[in-house]
Amino acid sequence: MHRDSERHKLFSRRAAMLAGGKTVLLSTLVGRMYYLQVIEAERYKTLADENRINLRLLPPPRGPILDRNGFAMADNQQNYRALVIPEQAGDLSHTLALLSKIIPLSEGDWRRILRDAQRKRAFVPITVRENLNWGDVARIEVNMPDLPGVLIDVGQSRNYMFGEETAHVLGYVAAVSEREMTGDPLLELPGFRIGKAGVEKVYDQVLRGSGGSSQVEVNALGRVIRELARQEGEPGSEVRLTIDLDLQRFVAERLGDHSASAVVMDVHTGEVLAMVSTPSFDPGLFNKGLDQEQWDALVHNEKAPLTNKSIAGQYAPGSTFKMAVALAALEKGAMTPETKVHCSGSTKLGNAEFHCWKRGGHGTMNMHSALEQSCDVYFYEAAKRTGIDRIAAMGRKLGLGETLGIDLPGEKHGLLPSRKWKMGAYGVPWQLGETLIAGIGQGFILATPLQLAVMTARLSNGGFRVSPHLMEDANKAEGNLTPNLESLGLPPEHLAVVRGGMNAVVNGTFGTAKRSRISYPGYEMAGKTGTVQVRRITKLEREQGVVKNKDLPWKERDHAIFVGFAPVDNPRFAVSVVVEHGGGGSSVAAPLAKDILLKVQKLVETERGPSDLEASLERSTDEIGTGKVGKARNET
């Protein structure tokens, strides 16, 4: 028993030591808890919030683009996409195989989907195909029970209702490139689109709006559990253009297969009512993403479908430049309206011979008849007497040779040659012969169709510096035709001579465009034809007889140009038409201009309500071919 009590004592001592050890260890735990939960609490709170809170951007819907009457030309469309969630699909390849029986999947699609599935977390949806049509959506929905993990999602994609007809004006949107990243996180959203051309580009900030954000709580796998806070963004604003959709579509249809351009503008306000460049392209392609083949086809097309010829096509203006020469000659006093010049079919300057387009010559010409019949010899003389620098100055006043600041990207400035320019560009002095060539709008001179339309507008609005624009002016004053426009300082009597000549071109007995006369009272147009040689006619060829345009390869045929305005005695609209390698200005361009000017006048009348002229116009419906376009309005 003695030993037993000793054993008990030892046990008690040892047990107490163990208890002491336990106390120390438990105190350590308390100390550690205090350290973590009190001293380091703030740090860990932050870490816990960083763990769980994720900021997601909400892309704003892009603003629509409307025509002058409020019809939408670009808006956002529901874009149906098929997605697959690998986690729910189970056997992804099997699901894809089933899905490919409903919607065809390319080999590239397969590879991309399987690659994404490997890289992303299993619950992140992967896009299978975008832009599904209704049939596809319906077929997938019906088969949903057999397609585990497949779902249909609705996104927004840009929709251009009139595709090719408005492509050059509206431009297009496409994915943001690396270069365009500005640090705005919106741009980094996958699938975000920004304006890359046309109005979409110029007014991108207006159309884009601002992004909202959503604070979401995520779990350890990144799966969204709930939304904590939401800040709505600002949807993009609408942009209302001066374009008249009906006119735009009519012009596009009229230009048809030509490689051509036409611009219609209000001579007083500068509003561009139509701007068409053909051939065109499908702006939706850029939204979806082009493949190499499609891109090559667009880029290597000799008719340059991607170029907006109205602002970026530069052509010698040909005879349409003769108004500028005439005004310059009048201004200098080198010519009076009644100064006579005899045309025998050509004129000589030193050893060089300058030909008139009419082989036999026009006989004796004054300014009026020279414009009416587009006599080259008269304008060789006028140019020679006026001098290139004064001609160039007049051209500049009328809007040529420099950009006009229209709200579109990529506007070209054309070219008005002068002595100084020649010296600078070529290092050789100006030749008098070049002045003669300039007198008929050939040689170095280049102008865009927009510049030609502006020139015509400035001639016809009484000599005011009108500038073109596409964005509807919200506070334009009704009734005031030339609000705050600067005068070009051209004497009204000079302008009257030129306008009289242009009237005669269409309505005169010998006018070069008399076949394109508008015969409805009050709607008559005036204008000027231009036929621009793009090749050199050799002396030999001239002797053997000039080859007819239709016998030449397309690239060597003449450009056909016409500028005009209407109504002739109270001008309201100006038009320019350029048909690349189209042949003669009078035979090809003038009839187009006639139809366009008649159409725009008719549209404006109907928009302003029934008028007395309605009846007379009804009769002309067939002739101006509005049938199809007229119906389209009801659809919009």
Place this chain on the structure above:
Amino acid sequence: MRHSNVFAQSQMSVGQKLIHMHWFFILLLSLTAVIGFAMLYSAAGASFDPWASRQMVRFVLGLMGLMVLAVTDIRLWLRYSYGIYFVVLALLIAVEVAGFVGMGAQRWISFGIFNIQPSELMKIAVVLALARYFHGGSLEEIERPTYLVPPILLVIVPAVLIVRQPDLGTTLMILLASAGMFFAAGVRMWKFALVGAMGLAAAPVAWFYVLRDYQRSRILTFINPEDDTLGASYHIIQSKIALGSGGLFGKGFLQGTQGHLNFLPEKQTDFIFTMLAEEFGLTGGLILLALYTMLLVYGFSISISSRNHFGRLVGMGVTLTFFLYVFINIAMVMGLIPVVGVPLPLVSYGGTAMLTILLGFGLLMSVHIHRDLVIGRRDSGDDL
């Protein structure tokens, strides 16, 4: 010395024994279990299903088992100590042979409707066997090194079987609890130093031949946790974030973001303390720790109050085992020691651990009820 000191306890009826039960201790452990139910309810996203409800059923069944063990005469335990030990050892071997793979490690043995983890039961069986062995040893005998060979084998054999499963946490607990019992039995300090030194010498061997890859990586992670934030140390970092962000008073019941958003691994089992500390803060953690401390204090007092050495040793072994559960688990979730799979007693979800704890406490209660029973050193309870 045959029946020289037969006291009243041996003749007590079951009813009398129940009256003598340490009811306050039962209340404390029930409170702890209730905290566990609440945390399991929270872990399941405010639902009794699937954890809390089952845990409650197990607790009630375990409590009934505890009562049965408590009223059983302590001499019966003395008599069947070795028998129980060898039955559990046989089960352990059976796991090795016929067990199936669960949780990536062979630990379970199936009895049709329920599965059992023999390694958990072994924690109690070793305590019983060692208590029986040292109960019969005089201080002189304990001085003899050869006398220590059988009890060492009693510990080493199951330890090797369990570490092969592999279950590092349980092995560690059995080794530490046994060491505590050797210590309490009176084994000299220098012998522990010697074994410790030998252990250190054997560490490199263990590193390469005993530890599995994941165990090695857990230890490496513990040494340098920032190395691999998404791999092995991810758990412990997330656990610390949860604890720390709980602050003084916590985020509120059911409001723990780390736990509910699944940043916490195994939140219903090994990391349940983290969940508690996230939702109830330092306050909640300290309350639970206080409950544990009170249970340990009572365990200690029951142990040293026993008038028989077997009871003292059993009480000590059970208390120490309980302490090891608490300490290893909480130290692990707070990043003080490497990640080892030890549940938080009475709180973590898990049937076998709950059973082990409650059966252990049943023995402790038996020690308490039979505290005045004197049992001779040579008495093996065979003639009860």
